[in-house]
Amino acid sequence: MPFTVATWNVNSVRKRLDQVARLARDTAIDVLCLQETKVVNELFPVDAITDMGFPHQAIAGMKGYNGVAILSRRPLSDVRIESWLGRDECRHIHAKVETGTGPVEVHSLYVPAGGDDPDPDANPKFAYKLAFLDALAPFLAARAAGSLPVVLTGDFNVAPLESDVWSHQRLKRTITHTPVERDKVQDLLAGDDDGSEGWTDALRRYVPADEKVFTWWSYRAADWRAADKGRRLDHIWVNAALAPALSFAAVHDTARDWPEPSDHAPVRAVFEIP
DNA sequence: ATGGTGGTTAGACCA
Numbered sequence: 001m002p003f004t005v006a007t008w009n010v011n012s013v014r015k016r017l018d019q020v021a022r023l024a025r026d027t028a029i030d031v032l033c034l035q036e037t038k039v040v041n042e043l044f045p046v047d048a049i050t051d052m053g054f055p056h057q058a059i060a061g062m063k064g065y066n067g068v069a070i071l072s073r074r075p076l077s078d079v080r081i082e083s084w085l086g087r088d089e090c091r092h093i094h095a096k097v098e099t100g101t102g103p104v105e106v107h108s109l110y111v112p113a114g115g116d117d118p119d120p121d122a123n124p125k126f127a128y129k130l131a132f133l134d135a136l137a138p139f140l141a142a143r144a145a146g147s148l149p150v151v152l153t154g155d156f157n158v159a160p161l162e163s164d165v166w167s168h169q170r171l172k173r174t175i176t177h178t179p180v181e182r183d184k185v186q187d188l189l190a191g192d193d194d195g196s197e198g199w200t201d202a203l204r205r206y207v208p209a210d211e212k213v214f215t216w217w218s219y220r221a222a223d224w225r226a227a228d229k230g231r232r233l234d235h236i237w238v239n240a241a242l243a244p245a246l247s248f249a250a251v252h253d254t255a256r257d258w259p260e261p262s263d264h265a266p267v268r269a270v271f272e273i274p
Numbered sequence: 275a276t277g278g279t280g281g282t283t284a285g286a287c288c289a
Binding site for chain 2: 009036065115157219220
């Protein structure tokens with residue numbers, strides 16, 4: 001049986017309930033990781049999402065901003081919420097999912113956006129984003145090298161490759177595509193610098209590195225598809241223990257055309273667990 | 275250099 005994991009920054013789960021249901025109907029998804037749920041746990045739409053086929057839900061929400069969740073058709077165990085740099089901002093939750101032949105650890109991560117000014121000395125939000133990525137590094141390096149299969153998903157708010165943005169030249173001084181954050185994310189992807197194995201960038205296994213592919217298009221563009229000024233901010237990374245099982249990955253960009261869309265499209269990865 | 279849109283929530287703040 002294939003095992004399918006998707007990630008989606010929904011920009012308010014309550015505003016996007018119909019779209020989440022539509023995604024669940026249109027595609028086979030076992031585990032759906034959400035970011036920017038923007039709701040406290042007490043008001044999370046547990047029943048509506050149960051009715052969509054995801055009775056198992058791990059949630060970490062706060063009022064107004066941020067918020068992550070893992071929705072699953074199968075039981076979740078060992079749910080943990082991670083707080084980085086001492087801030088309880090509901091940006092990282094992970095849990096184990098039983099696949100039938102063993103557990104897979106699934107992560108839903110929401111990296112700080114970083115504001116507008118790409119000078120970390122002048123812009124504390126960007127300094128925070130860079131420190132957040134640094135804080136993640138040892139945690140992710142341990143997961144990358146571990147024997148437990150891990151799939152790391154989320155809105156990383158970084159487009160690491162030149163082909164991850166509509167114009168590398170125009171965006172290289174724009175936060176999400178500055179050299180310093182691209183380098184940090186590519187270092188995380190590569191794993192520890194002791195020669196151990198890193199992560200597999202699932203989508204880039206199926207889309208060549210010189211081909212543009214995006215997961216986010218600003219609300220501010222009148223005709224998002226015609227302009228196609230997008231960026232690849234949402235990622236699915238797979239550790240070495242799980243990488244052999246990866247069989248497919250794609251951006252579900254039709255979701256960006258649905259009524260009242262999120263500005264992000266879902267990314268989906270399929271595994272053939274032996 | 276500026277402004278364009280959307281969500282939360284009641285004036286900004288965040289993206």
